[in-house]
């Protein structure tokens with residue numbers, strides 16, 4: 001199996017000639033991933049922010065099975081169904097009050113494409129089609145489709161590969177003011193001068209609120225986000241918040257925008273929405289944007305084949321109910337305290353540049369890029385699943401993880417730092 005996989009199947013961001021090793025999984029349950037060779041790994045990744053309740057959860061399984069007995073799917077053009085309506089009601093209830101209109105799509109990247117389309121169509125319908133560019137900040141990640149890629153960090157998003165086809169948007173520097181700290185004048189001025197100079201051309205500002213994920217796992221000042229929102233309102237630029245990674249409690253608030261008490265014009269959700277079971281995303285917007293697009297007979301020009309999929313929307317409602325019935329805030333606060341307690345001291349290690357913790361996210365940034373294959377092997381040998389990238393070793397476990405298992409993850413990161421010291425960095429083990 002591994003051999004066929006290696007020869008024929010692409011994994012995320014890998015070479016077909018020299019792929020990083022992939023481990024074969026037999027099953028997953030709770031916070032344990034079981035490999036086909038019988039080894040069990042404590043999951044530190046929640047499968048890229050998604051599996052917030054752990055794997056193979058009986059309540060989520062039952063929601064899918066129950067819906068499966070009625071229908072796995074029907075088209076959303078001209079038809080609707082209870083699972084999609086029930087989920088839209090929940091999303092409208094848990095997001096800021098002004099967000100009243102929901103577009104379902106099949107993945108986060110598509111939700112971002114839809115958000116960008118909403119912004120562009122809004123200004124087009126308003127007769128202001130020169131407002132067609134986007135402003136974002138460096139260090140962001142918004143997905144891998146072309147529209148989303150164009151607002152990812154130009155370096156980590158490999159813009160040079162696609163320069164001839166990517167739209168040219170505007171990038172403010174990454175805010176260096178950290179979460180929990182006030183906004184520096186340098187950060188404020190850099191953003192303000194860009195938006196003031198260009199607002200006539202700007203359809204929207206798009207960013208990840210508070211936590212930048214795959215672009216560098218960086219946590220920035222809530223004051224910065226508040227300042228961005230104020231400038232958008234003042235200069236008539238729409239604000240798109242991409243909460244695909246941060247939504248559903250990961251940062252300690254249901255939505256990361258709540259840290260700054262900011263309400264966007266357009267909001268993207270995804271990842272944890274179905275509790276890590278099946279792919280689903282949503283883009284929400286205000287009555288102003290929705291009616292603006294539709295004024296004069298306009299329609300929102302998007303309609304995925306699997307839009308509003310009944311299995312996905314049914315399990316998403318079950319996942320949200322499960323989260324809300326649980327003391328998720330207590331759990332995430334407990335994880336934050338433990339991650340801080342056990343990871344922050346690693347800042348003294350010679351291989352470490354920085355350590356930061358927010359909500360159920362713990363990040364150890366190393367001085368040099370890590371040899372991913374070697375570290376991966378070390379982690380698996382130690383019985384944990386942690387997948388580093390670039391210079392980042394990070395944890396974002398399911399919220400249901402026990403404190404013993406968290407300790408196991410943090411101890412293994414500590415031991416990995418010593419391994420790091422021994423492995424030379426060569427191009428092929430990056």
Ligand SMILES: *Cc1c(COP(=O)(O)O)cnc(C)c1O
Nearest residue numbers: 107108109141142143213244245
């Ligand atoms: C993962 C992610 C996306 C893309 O979602 P996919 O489901 O992988 O297409 C977009 N934005 C953010 C902030 C993400 O973390």
